[in-house]
Amino acid sequence: MGNTLFGYTEGQIAQFGLTFGVGAFILYMLFIVFNLARESKAGKFGTFVLFLVLSFGMLGFLAKNFIQWILGI
Secondary structure, eight states, rough: OOOOOBOOHHHHHHHHHIIIHHHHHHHHHHHHHHHHHTTTTTHHHHHHHHHHHHHHHHHHHHHHHHHHHTOOO
């Protein structure tokens, strides 16, 4: 079995953790932004601005994964 854990290499485990672990963290952060907008009674436009500004960094992570998928890297 060499350098594997349950038949998976270190690189495969790291890729799984990065993809699904950070994905789950992004969903949790979106819940936090939604909860913040609801508790502050931001309204429709305020909620849109909160999601736009606070979620902009997450878009980069998702775009990176999408580009890698398209290029087949």
